Amino acid sequence: MTSFRLVGVISIVTLIRSFKMLMFFCLFLRGGLELLCDSVKIHNVDLEPENGEKQLTMKHLLSWVRTNLIKERPEMFMKGDSVRPGVLVLVNDCDWELSGQLDTTLEDKDVVVFISTLHGG
Amino acid sequence: MEGEAAAAKPKGRLCVICNQKRAALKRPKTLEQICRECFYAVFEEEIHRVIVDNQLFKPSERVAIGASGGKDSTVLAYVLSELNRRHNYGLDLFLLSVDEGITGYRDDSLETVKRNEIQYGLPLKVVSYKELYGWTMDEIVKLIGMKNNCTFCGVFRRQALDRGAALLKVDKLVTGHNADDIAETVLLNILRGDIARLSRCTSITTGEDGPIPRCKPFKYTYEKEIVMYAYFKKLDYFSTECIYSPNAYRGFAREFIKDLERIRPRAILDIIKSGEDFRISTSTKMPEQGNCERCGYISSQKWCKACVLLEGLNRGLPKLGIGRTRGANHETSKSIKQRNGTTDSIQSKQCGSLDF
Numbered sequence: 416m417t418s419f420r421l422v423g424v425i426s427i428v429t430l431i432r433s434f435k436m437l438m439f440f441c442l443f444l445r446g447g448l449e450l451l452c453d454s455v456k457i458h459n460v461d462l463e464p465e466n467g468e469k470q471l472t473m474k475h476l477l478s479w480v481r482t483n484l485i486k487e488r489p490e491m492f493m494k495g496d497s498v499r500p501g502v503l504v505l506v507n508d509c510d511w512e513l514s515g516q517l518d519t520t521l522e523d524k525d526v527v528v529f530i531s532t533l534h535g536g
Numbered sequence: 537m538e539g540e541a542a543a544a545k546p547k548g549r550l551c552v553i554c555n556q557k558r559a560a561l562k563r564p565k566t567l568e569q570i571c572r573e574c575f576y577a578v579f580e581e582e583i584h585r586v587i588v589d590n591q592l593f594k595p596s597e598r599v600a601i602g603a604s605g606g607k608d609s610t611v612l613a614y615v616l617s618e619l620n621r622r623h624n625y626g627l628d629l630f631l632l633s634v635d636e637g638i639t640g641y642r643d644d645s646l647e648t649v650k651r652n653e654i655q656y657g658l659p660l661k662v663v664s665y666k667e668l669y670g671w672t673m674d675e676i677v678k679l680i681g682m683k684n685n686c687t688f689c690g691v692f693r694r695q696a697l698d699r700g701a702a703l704l705k706v707d708k709l710v711t712g713h714n715a716d717d718i719a720e721t722v723l724l725n726i727l728r729g730d731i732a733r734l735s736r737c738t739s740i741t742t743g744e745d746g747p748i749p750r751c752k753p754f755k756y757t758y759e760k761e762i763v764m765y766a767y768f769k770k771l772d773y774f775s776t777e778c779i780y781s782p783n784a785y786r787g788f789a790r791e792f793i794k795d796l797e798r799i800r801p802r803a804i805l806d807i808i809k810s811g812e813d814f815r816i817s818t819s820t821k822m823p824e825q826g827n828c829e830r831c832g833y834i835s836s837q838k839w840c841k842a843c844v845l846l847e848g849l850n851r852g853l854p855k856l857g858i859g860r861t862r863g864a865n866h867e868t869s870k871s872i873k874q875r876n877g878t879t880d881s882i883q884s885k886q887c888g889s890l891d892f
């Protein structure tokens with residue numbers, strides 16, 4: 416996406432983003448989870464918060480990831496509406512168990528890391 | 537757990553140890569919220585305590601670290617060389633890897649181990665199935681198919697580590713088995729009714745009567761903390777699954793342990809405690825240890841497990857030695873009846889990790 420950054424494009428993107436209130440996140444898949452997404456480890460995504468709110472929860476992000484990023488074996492990543500036990504989640508390098516797990520609220524430009532502990536020894 | 541945490545943003549939470557820095561993780565063992573620096577300190581200190589309290593090493597010993605390139609053994613190699621320096625253990629440390637001959641899996645993980653050799657300055661020895669047994673895992677799988685190949689993996693890997701350790705002339709072999717692994721093995725041994733293994737699997741040191749004792753400095757270390765440590769320290773490890781079939785039964789036990797951990801993280805230590813507190817009743821006969829008549833490896837039977845499996849491979853009867861007389865799936869054993877008329881159950885951790 417960044418390769419198209421001509422001046423005009425930037426202003427249009429900025430306009431759309433402020434208009435639709437898209438939020439930008441950087442997602443990292445590690446510890447073997449990338450294998451569920453064609454081995455792509457880093458995903459830059461734009462998401463729109465529900466009904467015009469300024470923030471978005473991990474619960475929302477997870478369901479988006481499941482629908483849009485995971486290409487195979489979603490059961491290796493999710494269980495119910497949360498991550499599968501054994502998958503660690505860090506929001507801005509902080510354990511999501513400290514921020515309320517699914518209720519963690521995300522802000523624009525947050526970095527979310529998912530690490531599977533279930534592969535290899 | 538979730539309710540109270542939901543109120544505050546992570547930014548506001550301070551480390552309960554130093555009360556200065558922002559907490560970075562919640563320790564599963566104690567539920568404390570601690571910062572990165574305090575985490576490194578307690579993580580390393582706890583492992584040091586385990587090593588000292590259990591007298592795992594003596595000064596000037598040669599110690600091989602079973603290195604798979606995965607998270608556990610990578611963190612073990614890093615922490616052990618760090619503690620060796622810091623606390624003057626006086627150990628000569630080596631990395632020992634097994635090359636099973638699995639294209640695209642072991643070659644990649646061996647590359648990781650080779651980088652670790654340079655990063656941590658530890659000499660590396662690689663022993664391969666091909667040179668030890670004349671067969672690679674790829675060749676074995678071609679012959680026997682995807683079923684049961686983990687039997688070969690487990691038996692061969694265990695023996696390969698011992699042979700590599702003998703070549704390195706080490707006094708001890710350490711493996712990266714963590715608390716989650718041990719809790720899982722306790723559970724599996726209960727599910728299989730394997731009392732002999734149940735009492736053995738929680739020992740921090742095993743094989744003291746054999747040629748090379750093995751020990752598990754991570755016995756009380758949670759997998760979550762190992763992975764967090766590797767992540768924060770940016771340690772270089774390899775995390776792809778083995779392409780050959782994992783052990784489904786063990787997979788269920790693993791999932792169960794992880795589910796329990798989510799509800800009550802202490803469960804992992806409690807299961808280990810339960811395993812430790814089981815004592816073998818006198819009615820359970822422990823197999824006598826002898827040596828394999830063919831290769832001399834330690835064995836309670838006439839031939840060791842690897843020789844039985846190899847015999848099958850070389851005679852074109854690869855099913856020889858596979859299957860068990862006890863256990864989950866009461867399938868009739870096709871194994872040759874051995875000296876004492878029973879066959880031992882062969883089980884292995886899933887590929888890519890080291891066996892007990």
Ligand SMILES: [Zn+2]
Nearest residue numbers: 551554571574
């Ligand atoms: Zn601190």
Ligand SMILES: [Zn+2]
Nearest residue numbers: 685686689887
């Ligand atoms: Zn295997």
Ligand SMILES: [Zn+2]
Nearest residue numbers: 828831840843
């Ligand atoms: Zn033998």
